[in-house]
Amino acid sequence: MKEVANIINAFFRGITHSKVSLIGAMVVTVVFPFLVGAIIYDIYFHIENTYFAGFIYMLLGPVFLGGLLLVFLGLFFFKGKEEVRLFTLEYLQDYFTDPTKFSRLRRILFFTVFLTCVNLFIFGVLAYRGYHYMESTGFCGTFCHTVMNPEYTAYQNSPHSRVTCVECHIGGGAEWFVKSKISGARQLLAVAFDTHPRPIETPVHGLRPARDTCQQCHRPEKFHGNRLVIKERFLPDEHNTKTFTALLMKIGSAGDHTTGSHGIHWHVAPENEITYQHADYGRQIIPIVTMTGASGGERIFLSSDADEVMAEAAARGGGVRVMDCIDCHNRPSHIFLSPDQAIDRKMLEGEIPKELPFIKRQALAAATQLYTSSQQARTAIATQLHDWYQTNYPDLVKKGLVEKAIRGVQAAYAENVFPEMNIQWNTYVDHIAHTPDFDPMIGCIRCHNDEHETVTGEVISMDCDLCHTVLVENVKEMNIPEMLRGR
Ligand code: HEC
Ligand code: HEC
Ligand code: HEC
Ligand code: HEC
Ligand code: HEC
Known part of the structure; x- marks a missing residue:
């Protein structure tokens, strides 16, 4: 027992003989009780306050680890005193050959292993809880309050308010996890030094392809049929008269065993690849659309001013992109209304x-x-x-x-x-539909405007019945069952 005490003494003397270790040890001693207390609290009661959690996992945690590092760095670089031999080869050899000393070595080993286990446990819990904290919606949405407030507010009012930010913005796998941490660190700096753009830029050019995010939950192959969409509106008159518009949206399918791909989700069928060139950063001007179908044949649809527009593309942040969910559903969760x-x-x-x-x-x-x-x-x-x-x-x-x-x-x-x-009404454009006046820069009409033509004269259609059947438009009374029966 006395031996163990000696070893512990030697260990602590080693620390006290190095200033670096000493500082490290002080830091560790001060932080340790707070950290352990907070972690236990978080495990059992879950810390709701994002700044408090941030304090633990982004400040106390790293400070604790830094302190431990200092302790060991100090011991390692600590020279000239007797205890340093704890870590030299002759010293160890000496101990392995002399049986009485060997039992002392065993105790040193035991002590080291014990300390390492305690530390590993703390590392583990820190890493685990810290990971979950930094993946939490609270952290993403509220840590940088003013900056993320618009996206977070719109998100909370959306159908995806139970889906975490990271499920759409990062997805699974180590590669994107690392990427996200690097870009996250950059973003934190941008917030700290106030160098981020206002509003935050969109589209997000580093966004992960939708098959690794949206399609982990949604399977357009299994979509089918039409969806009844009813819009209820109020007119700006004295009685705020209510009106109805009803549409049957041709949701279609990306193609299953029984049905071929058709309707709106035909675009995302595995056999169809639609690539487009956009002439601006915001992907609102689309002069060239290339469509590769099941047969492998390629058709290129060009707008009449494609050459002119594309000449300026490089300067305006243009580029090439394979179409996926986000080209229509660009605001599935940050839905800013008009x-x-x-x-x-x-x-x-x-x-x-x-x-x-x-x-x-x-x-x-x-x-x-x-x-x-x-x-x-x-x-x-x-x-x-x-x-x-x-x-x-x-x-x-x-x-x-x-x-x-x-x-x-x-x-x-x-x-x-x-x-x-700097977000006013309609700052963020939604591409899921078209405007009442069919603005060629917004939504489906970017491509479906009857003006993108192949060499054989085929166009991307603007036929009103291609995407929906308009059952009634702005009527004051409506009877859905009768409408569906076609009366
Ligand atoms: C259902 C999927 C989904 C969820 C959940 C989600 N986002 Fe997004 N987010 C998107 C898409 C899609 C875009 C726009 C991509 C584009 O146009 O390139 C986007 C864009 C953004 C932008 C860029 C600015 C903008 O409005 O276009 C920010 C910032 C953002 N999201 C933050 C968050 C935060 C914070 C959360 C969690 C509170 C979150 N997102 C949750 C899908 C999602
Ligand atoms: C973690 C699972 C998950 C992910 C990831 C996800 N969604 Fe969803 N999505 C859902 C659920 C669940 C619903 C149904 C919500 C409801 O009806 O209340 C939904 C609903 C929708 C709807 C219908 C909304 C409506 O108004 O009825 C659309 C469109 C949609 N998601 C698109 C997307 C797109 C695009 C992405 C990728 C950017 C995405 N989703 C990512 C789970 C997910
Ligand atoms: C060409 C544009 C386009 C693309 C690409 C697209 N969607 Fe859609 N999606 C729509 C439209 C339009 C609707 C109907 C919206 C409405 O009813 O208001 C819709 C509806 C949906 C719905 C609701 C379906 C229902 O029956 O209620 C989901 C979920 C959805 N899309 C998910 C996806 C996913 C996931 C992808 C990518 C794999 C995708 N969409 C690709 C345009 C598109
Ligand atoms: C990037 C360009 C682009 C955008 C944006 C786009 N489409 Fe398309 N769409 C195409 C092309 C190309 C075709 C194929 C035209 C052809 O085969 O003649 C097509 C075909 C279709 C078809 C017919 C599919 C079938 O059954 O053959 C529907 C329905 C459709 N689009 C709906 C939409 C809707 C709804 C939107 C907006 C939410 C939209 N598209 C946005 C490029 C686009
Ligand atoms: C490429 C697909 C496409 C084409 C072509 C198209 N629409 Fe639409 N339309 C949509 C989508 C998508 C919506 C949005 C449905 C929603 O908001 O849920 C929509 C919505 C509408 C609405 C309801 C608007 C509202 O909010 O009250 C009307 C009315 C309408 N379209 C009329 C037309 C007419 C008229 C034409 C022909 C000139 C046409 N559309 C061509 C895709 C299309």
């Missing part, structure tokens, strides 16, 4: 009372002005709506309806507009 959609949705949800005369019109007017901060927007929306109703419908103000409407409009604004990040 002002019209945002107000309509709040009215449908009842957060903006639709019985309030002219509320659609007044809400739009208040929400679509240019504000330079979220706070300014909140106040201005409130005063404008309050003043207008005070002048025109003072009774309704007393009933509290206007108060409620104000909260709804403020929320519609706050969920979609982020002046601090």
Whole structure:
């Protein structure tokens, strides 16, 4: 027993004889209890606060590891004193040959192994919990609050709010994990030194191909049939008249044993490869589309101004890309609504009372002005709506309806507009559809505009029945079962 005490003493004397080790040991001693306490707490109760977790895994953890490193560096480079022989060859030889000393060596070994096990355990827990922390939605979405707030807010309101950020942005496998950590470190620096762009640039050019992310959950081969889509809207008139538009979207399939690929998801069938050249960074100008089908035949669709446009492509960040899910579903989870959609949705949800005369019109007017901060927007929306109703419908103000409407409009604004990040209404373009006026820079119409032609005169069709059947458009009353029966 006394021997063990001697060894421990020797070990600690070794440390005390090296300044470097000493500093390391002090750091380790101070950090150790906090770290272990916090980790145990995190394991049993789960730390919710992302900054606290960040403090543990991104500051305390590395400091602890750094301290340990210093201890060993100090011992290793520590020269001239008796204890250093603990680590030299003659010393060890001496101990292996002399039986009495050998038992002392065994104890040294035992002690070292014990310490290493304790350390390995702490390393393991640190690495495991730290890994999970840095892959968590809380870390990605809220650690750099202002910067990620727009994406995080839109994400929380989306169908993918239970899918973690990393499932779409990183996916599985070591290669992308390492890539993501390198780019993550760069991003943290950009936030620390405030050199990141406002808004964050899109499209994300380093995004992983969709087959390794989206297609881990979705299988377009198994999609089928049509999907009924109903749009409910309110007109900007006195009664906020409700209208309906109903479409049958031809979802189709990427092709299964029983059905060939057809309809909208025909693009992502394994046998079809669509490559396109875009003339700008945002992939909104697409003059050249190359389609390789099952037979291997290649067809090239060119817009009439392809040569002209492509001449400037290099300067504008153009490039070549194989089409996948993201070329249509570029906003599956960061869905920023247009002002019209945002107000309509709040009215449908009842957060903006639709019985309030002219509320659609007044809400739009208040929400679509240019504000330079979220706070300014909140106040201005409130005063404008309050003043207008005070002048025109003072009774309704007393009933509290206007108060409620104000909260709804403020929320519609706050969920979609982020002046601090230079994100106004419609800053981020959604490519899942087309605009009412068929803007050739947005959505399907980038290709489907009847103007991209092959040498034999085939075009990428803009036929209104190619992608959907419009059942009714902007009608005030609608009966879905009858419509589906074709009456
Ligand atoms: C369902 C998949 C999915 C999830 C989940 C997801 N994202 Fe995204 N994210 C995307 C796609 C797709 C894009 C746009 C890619 C493009 O256009 O190139 C994107 C773009 C972004 C951008 C670039 C700016 C922009 O709006 O285009 C940021 C920043 C971002 N995501 C952060 C996050 C954060 C933070 C989370 C978790 C809170 C998250 N994402 C969760 C799919 C996802
Ligand atoms: C971890 C699994 C997972 C991943 C990864 C994922 N999704 Fe989803 N996705 C879902 C689930 C689950 C739903 C259904 C949500 C619901 O209906 O509430 C869904 C729904 C959808 C929908 C239908 C939304 C709607 O409005 O009905 C689309 C489109 C979609 N995903 C596209 C994508 C795209 C594009 C990607 C890749 C960028 C992706 N998903 C990645 C799980 C995933
Ligand atoms: C050519 C554009 C395009 C491509 C490429 C595309 N989609 Fe879609 N997808 C659509 C459209 C359009 C809809 C219907 C949207 C609606 O109903 O509002 C849709 C619907 C969906 C839905 C909902 C299906 C349903 O029955 O409700 C899912 C899930 C989906 N897509 C996933 C994917 C995935 C995963 C990929 C990539 C493998 C992909 N899509 C590729 C355009 C596309
Ligand atoms: C990058 C260019 C591009 C974009 C963007 C694009 N498509 Fe296509 N699409 C094509 C090409 C090329 C064809 C094949 C044309 C042909 O075979 O004549 C096609 C064919 C189709 C077809 C017919 C498939 C079949 O059954 O043969 C549908 C439906 C379709 N697209 C829907 C859409 C929808 C919906 C969108 C937008 C959400 C969209 N496409 C966006 C290039 C594109
Ligand atoms: C290449 C595919 C494609 C073609 C061609 C196309 N559309 Fe669409 N259309 C879409 C998609 C995708 C949507 C979005 C559905 C959704 O929002 O869920 C849409 C939506 C619509 C809507 C509903 C808009 C709304 O939000 O109220 C109308 C109306 C419409 N299309 C009319 C037309 C007409 C008219 C034509 C012919 C000139 C046409 N479309 C051609 C793909 C197409």
